[in-house]
Amino acid sequence: MAAPSSPRTAAIVFDVDDTLVPKQTLARWQWAWLPNGPVLSERHVHAALRRSLHAWDRRRWQGLVGSRPAVTVEDYRAFLRDTLAFVAARPLPAAETEAVVARFERFSAELAPFPDALPTLRALRERGVKLVALAEVPGESTRLALRRAGLVEFFLGVVGEGPEDPRPPAADAFRAAAKLAGVKPRQALYVGDLYWSDVRAAARAGLQAVLLDRNDWWFRVSGPRWRSLAELPKWLDAPPSAEAPAAGAVPAEPVPDEPPPDRSAG
Secondary structure (H helix, E strand, O other): OOOOOOOOOOEEEEEOEOOOEOOOOHHHHHHHHOOOOOOOOHHHHHHHHHHHHHHHHHHHHHHHHOOOOOOOHHHHHHHHHHHHHHHHOOOOOHHHHHHHHHHHHOOOOOOOOOOOHHHHHHHHHHHOOEEEEEOOOOOOHHHHHHHHOOOHHHOOOEEOOOOOOOOOOOHHHHHHHHHHHOOOHHHEEEEEOOHHHHHHHHHHOOOEEEEEOOOOOOOOOOOOOEOOOOHHHHHHHOOHHHOOOHHHOOOOOOOOOOOOOOOOOO
16 A cells, blocks of 8 residues: 655544534434425525534533533533524424434434545545544444445544543544554644634644535635545645644634643644
């Protein structure tokens, strides 16, 4: 197998949901809430998902920097309940909300990766780049999504599956992913779809980091954004001066003050 073409990046750490495999989509919420209609408005649902994801990103970041408790699995479920309320444009009865959220999580429709995912992973494997996935919640859901999308074979493993495992946005989760790949954090590139709790969190842990903004939902963030994973092989071939400067991007919305960078990464 050929060696990586870029010595600065020997491993790629991927977020899975909405980076490799669609999750927060109109189709999934339609299936979970109103499978028999009426048809949800694409414009409304996209606005609701953007609002919800921005709020969840801020909440995770606040937990990371200590202005609020670190997020838990129950916080994640609260995020899904809030997302449903945004999609429905009103609070639903508690029993209906819980049923819809449970249905959303066990999504049984055909699960296809984004069109750019499989070609990109194949190209990375041909280069000899090591690949690791990160799980946001414990359990098999991330690995199952990769398996159902036909992508699991490309990965050395999934960090964060065990109940006691570190999970993003904790620095230990990103560093554990680099360790699994057998590289130092600075030799790994993290690709995720949330700005603060994905990209900034990974950069604080010592990794290179890039924002994948498929829907242009982070247009107010200063700095480079990828709209497609097709950018990844080109980035690997770019000269060292093209290092992803995500950690220096300018925030576009209020967040807690960031503490000094953690310099303990290898």
